[in-house]
Amino acid sequence: MKVLHLISQRPDSTGSGIYLQQLMGHAHRAGQTNFLICALSGDEEVELEGVAADRISAVRFSTPANPGAIVGMSDVMPYPSRTFGSLTEGELNSYASHFRGAIEHGVKKWRPDLIHSHHLWLVSSLAREAAPGIPIVCSCHGSDLRQFRQCTHLRDRILADCRELTRVLALSHDQKTQIIQTYGIEPQHIDVAGAGFDDELFSATGGSAASTATPKIVYAGKLSRAKGVVWLLKALQSLAHCPYHLHLVGSGQGVEAEQVHTEADRLGDRVTIHGPLSQEQLARVLQDSELFVLPSLFEGLPLVVLEALACGCRVIATDLPGCREIRERTAAEMLQLVPLPAVIDLTHTTLDNEDKFVGDLRDALTLFLEKRRPLPDPSLDLGYFRWSAVYKRVEKNWREACATFRSC
Numbered sequence: 001m002k003v004l005h006l007i008s009q010r011p012d013s014t015g016s017g018i019y020l021q022q023l024m025g026h027a028h029r030a031g032q033t034n035f036l037i038c039a040l041s042g043d044e045e046v047e048l049e050g051v052a053a054d055r056i057s058a059v060r061f062s063t064p065a066n067p068g069a070i071v072g073m074s075d076v077m078p079y080p081s082r083t084f085g086s087l088t089e090g091e092l093n094s095y096a097s098h099f100r101g102a103i104e105h106g107v108k109k110w111r112p113d114l115i116h117s118h119h120l121w122l123v124s125s126l127a128r129e130a131a132p133g134i135p136i137v138c139s140c141h142g143s144d145l146r147q148f149r150q151c152t153h154l155r156d157r158i159l160a161d162c163r164e165l166t167r168v169l170a171l172s173h174d175q176k177t178q179i180i181q182t183y184g185i186e187p188q189h190i191d192v193a194g195a196g197f198d199d200e201l202f203s204a205t206g207g208s209a210a211s212t213a214t215p216k217i218v219y220a221g222k223l224s225r226a227k228g229v230v231w232l233l234k235a236l237q238s239l240a241h242c243p244y245h246l247h248l249v250g251s252g253q254g255v256e257a258e259q260v261h262t263e264a265d266r267l268g269d270r271v272t273i274h275g276p277l278s279q280e281q282l283a284r285v286l287q288d289s290e291l292f293v294l295p296s297l298f299e300g301l302p303l304v305v306l307e308a309l310a311c312g313c314r315v316i317a318t319d320l321p322g323c324r325e326i327r328e329r330t331a332a333e334m335l336q337l338v339p340l341p342a343v344i345d346l347t348h349t350t351l352d353n354e355d356k357f358v359g360d361l362r363d364a365l366t367l368f369l370e371k372r373r374p375l376p377d378p379s380l381d382l383g384y385f386r387w388s389a390v391y392k393r394v395e396k397n398w399r400e401a402c403a404t405f406r407s408c
Contacts, residue, residue, distance in 0.1 A: 001398065003027060004035045004112035005051075008059075008099065008123040009070060011038040012046050013078055014222075015303050016118050016141045018279075019195060023116065024050035026391035035110045037102050039070045041080070057106050059098045066098060073119055073143040075347075076224035078251045078276060084122070084151050085347070092154075099123055103130040114398055119144040120168060120183065122154065125161035135166040135405035137397055139193070142171065142300025142322070145178055150346050159183065166401040169193040169394065171301035174321030193394050196387035197306040201279055204312035205287045214243045215369060216289040218313070220282055220304050221296070223252030223260040225349035228295030228318065228357075233263035235361035236270075242369040246271040247285055286311035291368055294318065295361055297343055301325065306385050309334055316364045330380050338364050 005024060011017050024034045028050030036051050040058040047053070061070045062080075068091060072081035087095065103126060106112075115136045117124040121144040127136055148155065162183055168190045170176040176190050217236075221227045229248075236246060248264055248271055251257070264271050277285065286292065292308035294317040301322035308315050309330060317323040319337040327335045338360045342352035351357055383389060 001114065001402075002033045002035065002110065002112045003398065004037065004106055004110060004115045006037045006103065006115055006117040006123060006127055007039070008119065008121075009039050009073060009077070010041075010046075010079060011036060011048060014074075015195075015300075016073070016139075016143075018303060019139065019141070020118055021048055021050075022196065022198070022387045023391060023394060024048060026050075026387060027395070030391070030395065032395075035106060035112060037099075037106050041070060055110070057102055059102050066094065071095060073121065073141070073147065074222065074224070074226065075349075076222055076226065076252050076254070076256050078222055078253070080253060084147055084154065092157075096122065096126055100126050100130045103127050107131045107134065114402055116394075116398070117165075120162055120165075120179065121147055122158050124165060125158035128161040128164050135401040137167045137169060137394075137401050138162075138165045139169045139394075140171065140175060140179055140300070142175065142298065145175075145182060146298050146346070148182055165189070166405050167191065167397050169397060171195050172322050172325040174325065175300060191393070191397050193397065194385060194390050195301045195303055195306070196385050196390040197303060197310050197382070198279065199310060199382070199386045199388075201283050202286065202307040202310040204310070214245050215291060216245050216247060217291045217293060217365075218247045218249065218285055218289045218308070219293050219295075220249035220277075220285075221294065223248075223250050223257045225256050225259075226296065226298050228297055229260050230263055231351075231354065231358050232293055232295045232361055233260070233267065234358045235365060237263070237266055238358075238362050239365060239369065242366065244270065244365075244369060247274060247289065248272065249274045249277050249282060249285060251276045282307070283311065286313055289313055291316065293361075293365070294323070295338075295357075296320065297341070297349065299323065305335070306382065309380055310382055314368065316361070316368065326385070329384055330382060334380065336364055336368075 007020055011020055034051040035055045037057045041062040069080045069082050075083050115127050115134055117127050117138045120138055120140045124138045163185055170192045173192055176192055286308050292313040292315045299320045299322050315335045319340045341357040344350050344352050
């Protein structure tokens with residue numbers, strides 16, 4: 001099968017990029033032929049497993065012909081970006097024209113059997129419009145649902161074509177329900193494929209980080225308000241009586257990243273700021289740590305929680321549907337959920353009660369730090385979340401989509 005993968009962001013960054021790379025790698029090993037349309041800046045290039053360089057086509061941003069930065073699916077990306085909400089009508093039309101042209105050219109040149117697009121948003125709508133004769137499977141990643149809520153002026157632009165996608169893949173059962181309610185897509189056209197982790201890379205080493213004198217805590221992700229990092233840092237600032245060392249992994253842009261660094265500086269020598277790490281480097285940090293914290297306000301099914309659990313870390317996370325699904329399928333004692341705060345302003349990520357959120361995080365951290373327990377057997381049953389299992393579910397949908405499309 002010839003599969004044209006489509007993503008409107010950098011393909012080597014963020015959770016959706018990891019998802020894309022894993023799909024292409026497994027597809028290649030299963031004998032499929034991959035092609036890729038993605039976004040890049042300037043003259044940069046990427047090398048990705050499972051797809052040859054001459055089978056990658058990039059819509060290039062930050063160039064004389066297309067001068068703006070890449071348009072991110074999140075308001076803060078780990079590289080220079082713009083938001084959909086900030087685009088003028090002319091910029092939106094230019095964005096659509098560049099991606100529509102790339103899709104039409106890719107379909108004509110490579111003649112794929114199927115398109116797999118990422119994000120239930122504008123680029124998937126453009127794919128349906130530009131390639132009416134090809135089945136399209138689309139992965140929802142969660143940030144697309146947030147864009148739909150924020151960018152009300154774009155809903156009419158994308159809704160009709162998204163409803164015509166052959167198959168939509170959700171990360172969790174709750175997300176499937178959200179897709180039905182938000183987009184009006186028929187339930188029989190949506191399947192729960194989930195997300196995964198690299199079990200060859202992320203695994204418990206057998207050593208016990210709990211035996212160290214100072215507990216090591218990890219946060220990994222974008223340094224943004226939407227990820228809740230600022231409130232995590234404020235909670236840790238109030239725990240002067242407890243020994244700990246925080247490893248802060250990730251990067252961000254603009255004012256929000258500066259705010260995170262300002263709050264981190266208040267922890268003094270109790271924090272190490274790593275910046276962005278490779279998957280291999282992140283695995284080593286997690287294997288050497290005892291607790292992972294994800295205070296995020298918006299997630300689909302967070303890959304990094306799976307990676308942390310696989311490395312033997314306990315996890316504190318916000319009570320998001322994707323986190324609940326992981327907890328239900330693994331070991332409840334390893335994953336503690338804190339109440340999700342109400343967000344009263346999506347654009348600026350303003351909380352209804354910041355003090356309560358900080359207090360809830362502080363209480364969960366205190367409970368962990370004051371009652372450090374030996375880690376249970378790290379051999380959790382994470383089989384459902386291994387990328388090999390996720391790929392089998394995705395490939396099944398590819399074949400069913402092709403069969404359904406041909407019979408219509």
